[in-house]
Amino acid sequence: MMKKLYRSRDNRVLCGVCGGIGEYLDVDPTIIRLLCLLLGFTGTGLFVYIVAAIIIPEER
Template sequence: MKRLYRSKDNRVLCGVCGGIGDYLNVDPTIIRLLCLLLGFTGSGLIAYIVAAVIIPEE
């Protein structure tokens, strides 16, 4: 069974985007760009912080 974890190897800040990229089998750079675009809305930054706290580390 596949589980969502924050990545230890593929991280820039907390490993959230790297973990989501690994989970979805997508390049983490694409996930990082989407998070950056959502970050401009304000709610994306809050969602990233919440994900960094909730998602367990690998």
């Protein structure tokens, strides 16, 4: 079965982007959230998160 990337409905804090990426990669979403937080300090991380929240569809 082919995996698809979705924003998580069950594992969300803001928009479900990190939860969805964690589920897609079979990684704990907390690790993805920490990486997003570190990228957020670079200035581009927040922009990438917002774009991902717009582009990635929500889980059905």
